[in-house]
Amino acid sequence: MKLSSVLRTAAGSGDILRRTAVMARKAAAECGKSSTAIFFDMLRCARVYGAGPTDYMMFRFYETTDAERATFFTRLSSAAFVKRVNDRAYSPIFNDKNTFAAKFAPYMGRQTYDLRTGDAAGFAAFLQGKEAIMAKPVDADCGRGIEKLYVRDFDGADGLWAYLKQESKPFGIAEEVLTQHPGMAALHPQSINCVRVATFVKDDGEPTVIYAACKAGTGDAACDNTGRGGITCRLDIDTGRIISNGHSEELEEFTAHPDTGITFKGYEIPMAAECKALALTAAKVYPGFRYVGWDICVTPTGPVLVEGNDYPGYDLAQMPDKDAPHPWEGLIPCFTRQGIDVK
Numbered sequence: 001m002k003l004s005s006v007l008r009t010a011a012g013s014g015d016i017l018r019r020t021a022v023m024a025r026k027a028a029a030e031c032g033k034s035s036t037a038i039f040f041d042m043l044r045c046a047r048v049y050g051a052g053p054t055d056y057m058m059f060r061f062y063e064t065t066d067a068e069r070a071t072f073f074t075r076l077s078s079a080a081f082v083k084r085v086n087d088r089a090y091s092p093i094f095n096d097k098n099t100f101a102a103k104f105a106p107y108m109g110r111q112t113y114d115l116r117t118g119d120a121a122g123f124a125a126f127l128q129g130k131e132a133i134m135a136k137p138v139d140a141d142c143g144r145g146i147e148k149l150y151v152r153d154f155d156g157a158d159g160l161w162a163y164l165k166q167e168s169k170p171f172g173i174a175e176e177v178l179t180q181h182p183g184m185a186a187l188h189p190q191s192i193n194c195v196r197v198a199t200f201v202k203d204d205g206e207p208t209v210i211y212a213a214c215k216a217g218t219g220d221a222a223c224d225n226t227g228r229g230g231i232t233c234r235l236d237i238d239t240g241r242i243i244s245n246g247h248s249e250e251l252e253e254f255t256a257h258p259d260t261g262i263t264f265k266g267y268e269i270p271m272a273a274e275c276k277a278l279a280l281t282a283a284k285v286y287p288g289f290r291y292v293g294w295d296i297c298v299t300p301t302g303p304v305l306v307e308g309n310d311y312p313g314y315d316l317a318q319m320p321d322k323d324a325p326h327p328w329e330g331l332i333p334c335f336t337r338q339g340i341d342v343k
Contacts, residue, residue, distance in 0.1 A: 023053035027062040038062055045069065050076030057251060060320055064328055072330030073342075078314035081342055085200075086310060087288040094289065094310040097138045097173045107282055109297075109304025110176040115164055123164075123174070124157035130176060134222070135164055138172030141309075143225030145170050148177070178306075181298040183270035187262055191217025191224050194295040195269060195303070197237060197279035198312040200340060201290040207283035209276060210291075210334050211317035212237035214269055216246070218259055231257065232316045233264045240272030247319040275303045282308065 020042050021035075027042075028035035045051040045061055051074040056062070059072050073081070093099050101112040113126040116138070127133070130151065137145040154160040164171050184193045196213040212235040215224035224230040231246035231254060246254035246264045256263045269275075279294040282305060293312030296303045320328045335342045 020053045023057050027057060030060075031062050033062060050074045050080075052076075058315060058319055059330070060322075060328075064326075068326065068328045068330075071328075071332045072318055073314040073332060075314070077342075079311070082291055082311055085290045086292075087290075090286050090289040091310055093286065094292070094308050095139055097136055097307065100307060101173070101175075104282060104285065104305055104308070107278060107305045109299060109302075110178055112176070113174040114172070115174055116172050120158060120161045123161050126174065127151065127157045127160070132177050133160075134175040134177055135169075135171045136173050136175065137170040140170065142227035143221075143223035143230075144227065146223055147171075148222040178297045178304065179299055181270045181300050183268075184298045186260065187214075187216040187257055187267075188218060188224070188260055190220060191222050191230070192297050192306070193217065193224050194297055194306055195235065195237075195272075195275045196232075196293055196295055196309075196313070196316055197275060198291070198293045198317070199279050199283040200335070200338075201283055201287045202338070202340065205287055207280045207287075208338055209237055209279065210312075211331060212276075213316040214242055214267075215295075215316075216257060218257075232319075234317050234319075235269065235272075237272055237276045240268050240270070242267045242269070244319075244324075245321045253322060269298065271298050271303055274298075278303045278305065 021039055024035045024039040024042055027038045041062070042053055042056050045056055049069055049072070051061060055074045061069055093103050098112070098114045098116070101108055111126060113123060132148055132150045135147045135149055149160065149163070151160060154163060163169070164174065178192055180192055187193045193214070193216040196215060198210045198212070199207045200210050201207045214233045214235045216231050217224045218229045218231060221228045221230065226232055226249040229248070231248055233242045233246050234244040235241070236243050242264045244265065246257065254264065275296050275298065278296060282294055283292060289310065291312055293309035295306040295309065297306050314331060318330045332342055
C-alpha cells in the first residue's frame with residue numbers, strides 16, 4: 001500500500017499524521033526503505049518509546065533496532081523523568097535569569113543588572129567602562145530574544161536605556177559581555193560557545209555527570225543555541241575532547257565548523273576538568289533540583305556559569321553520527337550504569 005493511500009484512509013486524524021507522513025518520506029529518502037513501512041514504524045515508536053516524528057528523525061530510528069531505541073530518552077520520557085526528579089518549588093530560581101544570577105553569584109563571573117527593578121541612573125553606573133552588553137528576556141530559552149548591544153550605537157547610556165525599556169522589547173536583564181578562552185573562541189569568534197554539563201544528584205546527595213556537550217554558534221549569531229543556528233557536539237568531559245560530529249536543529253551533520261573550518265572530532269576544549277568541577281559544585285547549591293544542564297563559558301581565567309537549565313535537553317548527547325558503528329546508545333545507560341532509575 002502506498003503512503004498516500006494510508007493517509008486518505010486516515011484523513012480524519014489531522015495534522016499529526018500528515019506531519020508523520022512528511023517525516024516518513026524524508027527518512028525513506030535517507031535510508032531507501034518504504035515510506036509506508038517507516039510511517040507505521042513511526043507510529044509504533046510513538047506508542048512504545050514516546051518518540052515523536054522529530055525524535056524518530058533526530059535519532060535516526062529508521063536505522064536502529066528495538067534494543068538500541070530502548071536506550072534513548074525521547075521527548076515524552078525525558079519530560080516525565082525531569083518532572084519526577086526535580087522539585088518544582090525551585091523552578092523559579094532556574095527560570096528567571098535575575099534570580100539565578102543572584103543565587104549563583106559566586107559562579108557567574110560577570111556583572112548583571114535587573115532591568116525590571118532598576119532605573120536609568122543605576123543602569124548608567126552599571127554601563128561604565130563597558131563597550132557592549134548582552135540584553136536578555138528573563139524567562140526565555142533557546143536564545144530567544146537575546147541581543148548583543150554596543151554602546152557606540154546609541155546616544156549614551158540614556159539612549160541605550162530607552163531602547164531597552166521599549167514596550168516591544170522583552171528585556172529583563174543586562175549582562176556584562178564575557179570574554180571567552182581563545183580555545184573556545186576559535187570554534188566561532190562571534191558567539192559565546194558554551195560547554196553543557198548535565199548533572200544528577202544521587203540519593204546519597206552527591207552529584208554526578210550524566211553527559212557533556214560542546215556548542216558553537218554560526219554566522220553572525222552571538223549565541224550558540226541550536227534554535228539560533230548553533231551546532232552541538234558530544235563531549236568527553238574527562239578528556240576534554242569532542243567525540244562526535246556537529247549537529248544542527250535542522251538535522252544537518254558537520255565534520256567541521258561551516259564558518260571556521262575547525263574539525264569537531266578530536267578538538268580539545270580548554271579547562272574541561274575545571275568545567276566539570278564547577279558543574280558538580282553548582283549542583284550542590286539546590287540538591288533537591290536533581291537534574292540540571294549547566295551552560296558554562298570558559299574564560300581565560302576559568303569557567304563561569306551562563307545558566308542552569310531545569311530541562312537539561314535530551315537531544316544534545318544523543319544525536320548519532322551517520323557513520324558511527326552500531327550498536328548506538330542513548331542517554332538512559334548513562335543513568336543506569338550509575339545506579340539511577342529512570343523509570
